[in-house]
Amino acid sequence: MAITLVWPSKTWNEPFSMQFSYLSYSKHRMFDFICLWLLPIGLFLLLSDLYFVPDRSIHHKLYYGLFSIPTLIALLLRPREMKTLLQEPLILGLLAFIGWSMFTLIWSPTADSALGLLKPPLHILMLFLGCSLLVKYRSESLQPIFFSAAVIAMLITLYNLYVFAGEWSPDIPEQRMIGAGAFDNPLLSSHAFGFFCIYWLTLGMTSKRKAIVMAAAPAFLIMFAALLATGSRTPLVAVVLSMVWLSFICWNRRSLALIGMLTAGAVVVLALFSEMIFLRGSSFRLDIWRMALELIAQRPFIGHGYEAPLAFDVPQVGYTLSEPHNFALGVLYYVGIIGFIPWVFMQVWGLYSSWRHRVNPLFILASAWLVYGIGAALTEGGGILPRPKEHWYLLWIPLALIGALSISQRLKTLLDRPVKRLNNADYSALLAHAKVIEEDGLGPKVLRLENGSFLKLFRERRSYTSGSFNPYSQRFAVNSERLQAMGIAAPRILDLYLFADGSSGVLYQPLPGQTLRQVMQSMGSGAMRQALVERFGKFLALLHDKGVYFRSLHLGNVLLMDDGEFGLIDIADLHFYPSSLRLALRQRNLRHMQRYPEDRRWLFEEQLQALLDGYAVQAPPIAVGRLRQQIEQLGRTESTVS
Structure with missing residues (x-):
């Protein structure tokens, strides 16, 4: 008809x-493109490209071009986003730290221009703001980004270990692996190896899929082996601190296994690598710290100024050192106790915020990275606001992620409730006297329970889908809360479940x-x-x-x-x-x-x-x-x- x-x-x-308005339409499309595509690509490369780019200058350019500058453009296109971002304590702490650091240029004896010194802090600020935009508007991309970067890091590290094993000789003392790509120092390389070592460890602690847990174990061992091959000792302490933190913030049956693994690993490391740990002594760290404290005591409250000259002449070393080899001492030297307060606040608040929201695996991961960074920074670093490099793995990337996750948590764009695991007996009890509302050829899809609530079931997909990282039951719950926050009616979520057969479910109160x-x-x-x-x-x-x-x-x-x-x-x-x-x-x-x-x-x-x-x-x-x-x-x- x-x-x-x-x-x-x-x-x-x-x-x-x-x-x-073509201009308004173009602004919206540009903002969307930055948030949905450029920022995820930029974050992925920031996490992984040191493993395969030939030098750090390319690493810098990729970050500037695909993350930092796009973030600035996005905020210029939509300035109202700053209102939400400036409500986050971590971002306010960073602004206070940067602001005071710039203020100390008044008495800082540096030859560099103020504009040139402002660029690194601005790029760190863009990291925080860009991560916040990314998580706010495309939070579902985070886990695939982390996983993809970790897989690339693991494969390249495996190749590095293979090459190092072929070159290693017991007759060459102090032989240490550096790694390919932009790595040029074993200690700095250890930061990157440890970063993804903690990723695989956390994935094994938090994932509810048995296949993922089984895959995470050998990946962790590969990254840990690389950590040992660098010959760096502080990252080992940092890994131990992260394992202790994970055992408490997760606190499940795997925590006992993790504590057991920690104990067994300590015995193995002490038995096989005791010479590496003890024979090298303190590497003159105690002498350096003593000299640093003497300099700090000259200006304890205001510091010597951002980028002030710093040199330690340790006679046994044979050359001048320009870092105190401790992040905290570096902050105290450059910006004093006044700058040290917001710097410490960011880390304490980051851990506190992660503990409050520990039902979300992303908070657990970011906090484990932060604990690793705190441990690794005990004997490493000195520059307080560096350009993008390995030091970012220790502090700025974890803090930026925690700040972004906290903002999204307030905006209801992230899951904020636990997923309950039910065995077959509990599942049968839950469905007792339930009435099938919707079904397909594979069985029920929606059921009305005896108390009037609805249970929607999502079967496990055998092939890879995006639901492998973000289960559809959890998407349902997050979407419901986001719609309600917008003033659009949606089912009220009561519970989330994971069943013994790998399927998941969401329990909700139906709309009348x-x-x-x-x-x-x-x-x-x-x-x-x-x-x-x-x-x-x-x-x-x-x-x-x-x-x-x-x-x-x-x-x-x-x-x-x-x-x-x-x-x-x-x-x-x-x-x-x-x-x-x-x-x-x-x-x-x-x-x-x-x-x-x-x-x-x-x-x-x-x-x-x-x-x-x-x-x-x-x-x-x-x-x-x-x-x-x-x-x-x-x-x-x-x-x-x-």
Whole structure:
């Protein structure tokens, strides 16, 4: 049957600038591109490229071009983002630390220009702000980024160990592995090896998938072997501190295994590597620290100034050293106790914040990295605000991640509840007297429990999907809380479960009401249906304007609740964009609804004008025009076919 479409006389092919602000549209698209693509790529390279780029200058340029500068551009495009970011104590602590460090240039005897000295602190600030934007708008990318970077680091490290083993000779004393890529120092290399050593250890402690836990064990051993091959001792202390921290912040049955592994590992290391640990003595650290404390005592409160000259002449070394080989002493020397206070505050607050939110594995990982950095910094470092290099693994990257996670936690973009593991007996008890609401060929999908709550089941996928990192049950829970924070009704989450067969489930309180499809079927009056479709068009435009892209959007997933408002259900595959949806996504959303015959007849044939009138209340005219053109083209196609 042919479809006849009658359009108003208004010309929808007017110049784009007359219908929609091209500048505003371009700003939104640029901001989205930075947050959704450039920042994830930049963070991935920041974590991994030292392993394969030939020198640090390329590492710097990649970070500047793909993370730091894009972050600055994003904030210039949308300055209101700073209001949220400046509510985070870690960012305020960093600003206080940077501000005081710059102030000390007044008495700092340095020959460098103030503008040149300001660049490294600004790049560190961009790390904090960029991570916050990334986690706020694309938090689901974090775990794949970490995993991919860790796999690359592990594979290259395995090759490094193979080369080192072929070159190693017991006749050459003090032979230490450096590694390929931009690494040029065994101690600095150990920071990178230890960083991913802690990643695999944390993954083994927090992952609920047996296959991941089994894969994490050999990866940890590879990175730990590289740590030993560098001959550096402080990273071993740092790993021990991280293991102790993990055993308490996780505190599960694996904690006992970790403590046992820690004890056994200590025995093995002392038995096999006691010469490396004890025969080298203190490496003149005690002499250096004594000299540093004497200098600090000259200006204990205000310090000698950011980038003031520093030199230690230890007779036994034979050359002058320019670092106190302790991060804390370096801070005290350059910026004094006044600068030391915000520096310590950031670390204490980072650990405290991670402990409060320890139900989220990302907080556990970031805090384990921070504890590792605190341990490794006991005998390493001196520059307080360095350019991107191995020292960033120890302090700035963990703190930036904790700050970003804390911001997202407040904005409800991260999971903030534990996932309960149920055995078969508990699962059977949970489903006692449950009624199947929805099922497919593999079994039940949604069940109503005896107490009236609903349990939605998500089966484990045998092939790799993004659900391997972000289970769909957890996405459902996070999406629900984010929608509610936006003022959009969604099911209230009660619990999250992981079952013995690898599937997961979310328990929620259903919304009171009927689906729009049910309501439309029961309506006999065309006028009532027209009014309802117009209201739905306005609601759809509201979703698009807020950046909500609901791939499964159709009238069966939208509820008309008892209070007359709309709500969303079945929201596991819902995505949030930083800006209002671009035109292509709006059109794709409507194409999905056109796949359902009843929805298509009611929305795009009988009540099309009502749908567009409602949509036009919230949406820009160019979006309304594009949707009209899309539907018109569909009508012409059908007319040709019929």
